[in-house]
Amino acid sequence: MHIDGWTLLLQAINFLILVWLLRRFLYRPVLAVIAERQAATDRVRSEAEAARQAADSLRQGLEAERTGLPAERDRLIAAARSAAEAERAALLDKARAEADRALDNARAKLAEERAQALADLQRHAAALGAELAARLLRGAPVAALTRPFLDEACAAVEALPEAQRRALVDGVDPVPVCLVAATPLTPEDAGHGRDRLAATLGRTVVLTVAEDPGLIAGVELHFPHSVVRRTWKQALAEAAEELTRDEPARADAATTAPARTDRAALA
DSSP, rough: OOHHHHHHHHHHHHHHHHHHHHHHIOOOOOOOOHHHHHHHHHHHHHHHHHHHHHHHHHHHHHHHHHHHHHHHHHHHHHHHHHHHHHHHHHHHHHHHHHHHHHHHHHHHHHHHHHHHHHHHHHHHHHHHHHHHHHHHHHTTGGGGHHHHHHHHHHHHHTTHHHHHHHHHTTTTEEEEEEEEEOOOOOOOOHHHHHHHHHHHHHEEEEEEEOOOOGGGGGGEEOOOEEEEEEEEEEEHHOOOOOOOOHHHHHHHHHHHHHHHHHHTTOO
């Protein structure tokens, strides 16, 4: 068999060209496609692995949550019970405080109503006693008491301090005085009272006489700015006031009795 060198060379060159062409236009694109598919496969495998790991993590988390659900439920139930117990205790305390406050208000109102009723009863009893005493005294022979009451009224004026006696006359001369008696006054009694007041005040006294049966017994000396009373009407009024006065007021009156003696001469 005869082998031509040129033919062999040409065939070798053709083979090399074929190999180059295959490598150039077929092998490299195929390798690129294979590499791309391999990369896609690796990517899909990585994503699948990541998804599997995420699913495992989620499953583990769910398992953990499911395991902790009873404990969480017990905790929530205990918290709810504790809150409900605290709320119940607060409501009970509030209700108890309101009940105590209502009871205290009721007691205070009852005590106030009782004190008011007692005061009304005392005032009614005092008024009734004064009225009864006035009725009884109106039937007494009060004419004979006019002179002693007049002397008491004049003595009250004499017992006043000098400043108060000057205030009675108020710089007037002669001094106008109205002598009011429960019964008709005799000229002797009127003159006696005028002379005694003039001696006490050191001024001339112009005396006018009036009658007021409402005084029951006794006299009133009406000066320009003051009145000196010595009557049964005044005594009954003071007695009624004493009867209606409560204990603290009586204690205060006892401590201020000396001062009241001086003021009683001036009404």
